[in-house]
Amino acid sequence: MPWTKVYLDKEDFEKASKLADQGLRGFTYRDAIKEALTQMLEKDESVFVMGEGIDDPGGTFGTTTNLHKKFGAERVFDIPIAENGMTGVAIGAALAGMKPVFVHMRVDFLPMCMDQIINHAAKWHYMFGGKVNVPLVIRSIIGRGWGSAAQHSQSLQALFAHIPGLKVVMPSTPYDAKGLLIASIEDGNPIIFIEHRWLYEQIGHVPEKIYTVPIGKGIVRKEGKDVTIAATSFMVYEAMKAAAVLEKDGINVEVVDLRTLKPLDEDIICESVKKTGRLIVADTGWKTCGIGAEVVATVAEKALKYHRRC
Amino acid sequence: MTISYQVENTNITNELLIQMYSTMLKIRMFEEKIIEVYPVQDMQCPVHLCIGEEAIAAGVCLNLKKEDYIFSTHRNHGHCVAKGSDMKLMMAEFYGKKTGYSKGKGGSMHMVDPENGILGTSAIVGGAIPLAVGTALASAMKKDGRVSAAFFGDGAAEEGTFHESLNFASLKKLPVVFVCENNFYATNSYISARQPHNDIAKKAESYLIPSVQIDGNDVVAVYEEARKAVERARAGKGPSFIECRTYRWKGHVGPDCDYEKGCRPKEELDVWMDRCPVKTFEDFILKNKSISEKELQQLKANIAKELDNAVSYGRTSPLPDDKELFEDVYA
Ligand SMILES: Cc1ncc(C[n+]2csc(CCOP(=O)(O)OP(=O)(O)O)c2C)c(N)n1
Numbered sequence: 001m002p003w004t005k006v007y008l009d010k011e012d013f014e015k016a017s018k019l020a021d022q023g024l025r026g027f028t029y030r031d032a033i034k035e036a037l038t039q040m041l042e043k044d045e046s047v048f049v050m051g052e053g054i055d056d057p058g059g060t061f062g063t064t065t066n067l068h069k070k071f072g073a074e075r076v077f078d079i080p081i082a083e084n085g086m087t088g089v090a091i092g093a094a095l096a097g098m099k100p101v102f103v104h105m106r107v108d109f110l111p112m113c114m115d116q117i118i119n120h121a122a123k124w125h126y127m128f129g130g131k132v133n134v135p136l137v138i139r140s141i142i143g144r145g146w147g148s149a150a151q152h153s154q155s156l157q158a159l160f161a162h163i164p165g166l167k168v169v170m171p172s173t174p175y176d177a178k179g180l181l182i183a184s185i186e187d188g189n190p191i192i193f194i195e196h197r198w199l200y201e202q203i204g205h206v207p208e209k210i211y212t213v214p215i216g217k218g219i220v221r222k223e224g225k226d227v228t229i230a231a232t233s234f235m236v237y238e239a240m241k242a243a244a245v246l247e248k249d250g251i252n253v254e255v256v257d258l259r260t261l262k263p264l265d266e267d268i269i270c271e272s273v274k275k276t277g278r279l280i281v282a283d284t285g286w287k288t289c290g291i292g293a294e295v296v297a298t299v300a301e302k303a304l305k306y307h308r309r310c
Numbered sequence: 311m312t313i314s315y316q317v318e319n320t321n322i323t324n325e326l327l328i329q330m331y332s333t334m335l336k337i338r339m340f341e342e343k344i345i346e347v348y349p350v351q352d353m354q355c356p357v358h359l360c361i362g363e364e365a366i367a368a369g370v371c372l373n374l375k376k377e378d379y380i381f382s383t384h385r386n387h388g389h390c391v392a393k394g395s396d397m398k399l400m401m402a403e404f405y406g407k408k409t410g411y412s413k414g415k416g417g418s419m420h421m422v423d424p425e426n427g428i429l430g431t432s433a434i435v436g437g438a439i440p441l442a443v444g445t446a447l448a449s450a451m452k453k454d455g456r457v458s459a460a461f462f463g464d465g466a467a468e469e470g471t472f473h474e475s476l477n478f479a480s481l482k483k484l485p486v487v488f489v490c491e492n493n494f495y496a497t498n499s500y501i502s503a504r505q506p507h508n509d510i511a512k513k514a515e516s517y518l519i520p521s522v523q524i525d526g527n528d529v530v531a532v533y534e535e536a537r538k539a540v541e542r543a544r545a546g547k548g549p550s551f552i553e554c555r556t557y558r559w560k561g562h563v564g565p566d567c568d569y570e571k572g573c574r575p576k577e578e579l580d581v582w583m584d585r586c587p588v589k590t591f592e593d594f595i596l597k598n599k600s601i602s603e604k605e606l607q608q609l610k611a612n613i614a615k616e617l618d619n620a621v622s623y624g625r626t627s628p629l630p631d632d633k634e635l636f637e638d639v640y641a
């Protein structure tokens with residue numbers, strides 16, 4: 001399917017779009033996210049979007065620009081700089097049947113809300129015997145800019161993936177960004193939805209209709225037989241580039257895009273390793289206790305017998 | 311609406327007036343230097359300029375001793391310059407060099423200068439307010455007579471840390487001065503979109519902290535209120551809160567203005583530019599004959615030279631080695 005393909009750059013995409021069937025729309029990751037929000041705001045009255053500065057001209061890297069004009073300040077609004085309290089407010093609204101999307105400019109501001117996310121959002125369904133649930137999407141952004149320093153350049157996905165009750169989603173393509181965001185809004189659980197700022201300009205095929213991409217399912221972006229690279233988010237593109245380079249040396253790489261970190265698609269990873277016998281994990285976060293460690297542990301647990309020595 | 315400086319019935323000497331001026335001027339010229347060099351794109355870090363807000367840093371820090379503590383934010387350049395940091399080492403930090411204050415790992419948002427009482431600045435809104443309460447707690451325990459000052463913006467008054475810090479500082483009567491730079495904006499959000507009223511000092515009052523709301527562009531007013539607050543702290547009488555109303559001239563981040571992008575009305579900026587804290591005070595001290603035109607020009611020339619040296623020091627200093635990436639993770 002054309003939309004499962006990863007386009008490394010605009011040129012690559014343009015070449016592909018000439019070949020592609022007529023009627024397939026090319027769209028950026030940024031616009032895909034904005035369209036998902038727009039369509040869900042249109043479709044479902046319980047959806048609302050809140051976040052610091054989401055109504056300003058920049059509009060969260062262009063993903064929320066002018067949504068407040070289209071849907072009114074009751075449903076798309078700026079908030080005080082009060083992350084923890086505002087997370088609680090969103091959780092409360094979610095408990096009462098709303099579907100809030102809380103937007104943060106950076107994942108680095110989420111540590112402010114850890115109490116509400118971990119002790120409240122993640123626990124509420126389980127701790128009360130499944131009688132209530134928290135349909136909350138927390139969108140946040142990773143990836144550095146210029147000299148952003150240590151408080152503005154983190155990749156904290158593993159922190160959230162550690163917590164039962166949370167789901168962690170990291171789309172790499174425009175198609176997945178839209179489909180996974182819609183799936184997240186409809187999921188009924190607290191979702192940490194992580195975007196990489198270097199992906200906003202990525203172009204890919206994005207259908208106009210409302211559709212979902214299943215949470216918890218990875219995808220093979222490139223088939224290969226010698227080694228598996230399990231990659232997240234922006235690293236999927238790096239993995240594809242590496243695969244192209246290695247191809248010249250006769251090494252045939254299989255690239256698995258994890259897409260969701262929690263729940264992790266263990267089957268797709270193990271199936272791939274079964275075939276290749278070798279595994280590399282490429283994540284944007286830190287190694288220790290990170291996603292890489294988790295994927296490797298999963299393989300050690302479930303597919304070690306397929307390990308091939310070099 | 312100009313500024314009328316009240317120096318009568320104060321102990322403000324001529325020398326002090328000149329110090330106020332030269333501190334503000336240094337900050338202004340420091341920021342303007344960044345604007346000048348930034349297009350070269352070799353200063354690879356975000357810069358949050360404080361042009362228009364210089365009187366606050368100057369008025370507060372001139373009341374502090376070298377060993378007194380300050381904590382600040384992403385918009386910290388003015389505070390560090392006023393506290394006595396070396397502009398050369400600041401520039402080196404902004405250029406990401408190992409000679410910089412944070413060995414090139416902080417950039418402009420993260421200054422540290424322990425010798426001058428700066429134990430770090432945080433780019434997390436509200437992040438450093440409790441740290442200032444903590445140094446004040448340490449001073450109270452050690453009875454070292456130091457005062458701590460926390461600089462933060464209007465946006466920080468929305469954070470939990472603000473309220474938790476004020477509550478504890480008041481409860482324990484800690485030697486801390488809270489300095490809120492109310493420039494009415496947090497990035498591009500006007501304060502009325504974030505707070506039900508804009509009298510931030512009122513919030514502090516409810517914690518029984520002596521609080522004032524003043525013109526933050528009036529360096530004499532800032533100096534006088536800070537003097538009282540610092541005296542109160544040193545005398546063991548607890549915290550004070552100073553809300554300084556001011557305005558930033560440039561965009562939230564970077565060297566450009568932002569009204570062209572529709573972030574705020576140009577007329578609003580014009581009103582505040584007419585109330586320039588540096589120029590208005592310059593006119594005042596010239597008229598007052600506290601300084602001669604010649605001395606003033608000399609002062610500007612000296613700062614300009616210091617800044618040229620600072621930039622070339624920053625540019626020519628070595629970058630950190632690759633292996634330093636993994637250094638200083640643990641003490
Ligand atoms: C906890 C947290 N939330 C959001 C941000 C993004 N942010 C950086 S500066 C800023 C505005 C701060 O406004 P204010 O405190 O008034 O300071 P000013 O920039 O006006 O000096 C925001 C929202 C952040 N750095 N930290």
Ligand SMILES: [Mg+2]
Pocket residue numbers: 463464465491492493494495496497
């Ligand atoms: Mg402000």
